[in-house]
Amino acid sequence: MIELDNVSYSYGGGELFSGVKLDLAPGSFQFLTGPSGAGKTTLLKLCYGALTATGGQVRMFGADAASMTRDQVALTRRRIGVVHQDCEFLDHLPLAENVSLPLTVSGRGGEADEYLPELLAWVGLSGQSSQLPPQLSGGERQRAALARAVITSPEVIIADEPTGNIDWEMSQRLLHLLIELNRMGKAVLVATHDMNLIRAAGAQTQARVLRLKGGQLLQAGADL
Ligand SMILES: Nc1ncnc2c1ncn2[C@@H]1O[C@H](COP(=O)(O)OP(=O)(O)O)[C@@H](O)[C@H]1O
Numbered sequence: 001m002i003e004l005d006n007v008s009y010s011y012g013g014g015e016l017f018s019g020v021k022l023d024l025a026p027g028s029f030q031f032l033t034g035p036s037g038a039g040k041t042t043l044l045k046l047c048y049g050a051l052t053a054t055g056g057q058v059r060m061f062g063a064d065a066a067s068m069t070r071d072q073v074a075l076t077r078r079r080i081g082v083v084h085q086d087c088e089f090l091d092h093l094p095l096a097e098n099v100s101l102p103l104t105v106s107g108r109g110g111e112a113d114e115y116l117p118e119l120l121a122w123v124g125l126s127g128q129s130s131q132l133p134p135q136l137s138g139g140e141r142q143r144a145a146l147a148r149a150v151i152t153s154p155e156v157i158i159a160d161e162p163t164g165n166i167d168w169e170m171s172q173r174l175l176h177l178l179i180e181l182n183r184m185g186k187a188v189l190v191a192t193h194d195m196n197l198i199r200a201a202g203a204q205t206q207a208r209v210l211r212l213k214g215g216q217l218l219q220a221g222a223d224l
């Protein structure tokens, strides 16, 4: 669904990485690891069209990302659910409205009633739907961010350090939700430096582990 072919990226100085090959195929589950500053977040942004590759080709659902118009990129982005590390919410809106926002802004607000109750139950936040984001714990916010990312039924889920600020039990819950989405056939890509999370996932699902280091993306061996 999303393919990176010989991709490189530079913010203007030297190349951050080059020769990157990556395929987010239906039903695939992949982790992206690597030291801080290696370019994980940058690589994810290339996958969801927030940045344009400076070399090579990114294909999003068959189309060359570099030749897409802004409108085409915006439409394509709706097929991708993104969970950011610092999950930003509109603090004056209740959780339910924050989670339905992607539907509202794409003119599908009417569908929220249909999906929202089930989705909030799935992430274990049914009781918190009228609370304001600042009233939620870190783990609750992460799960709300996941609910918001998947409310439009995206085919691809991209998560950037989704368990960065939460305790182990909460990260296990989040991992379980991601595995469930993957079992529904969605392509999942998770950037994380949490090796315990990767090991826990390995016991539950077939996940590939990729490591970005020194400007190259390599498949990680069994040395985790
Ligand atoms: N907008 C930007 N402009 C210039 N340099 C950036 C920008 N964003 C990130 N960088 C730099 O690119 C490198 C990779 O960053 P990032 O992709 O966030 O890495 P990671 O997620 O692996 O920690 C870092 O050195 C960072 O400082």
Ligand SMILES: [Mg+2]
Binding pocket: 040, 041, 042, 160
């Ligand atoms: Mg990062």
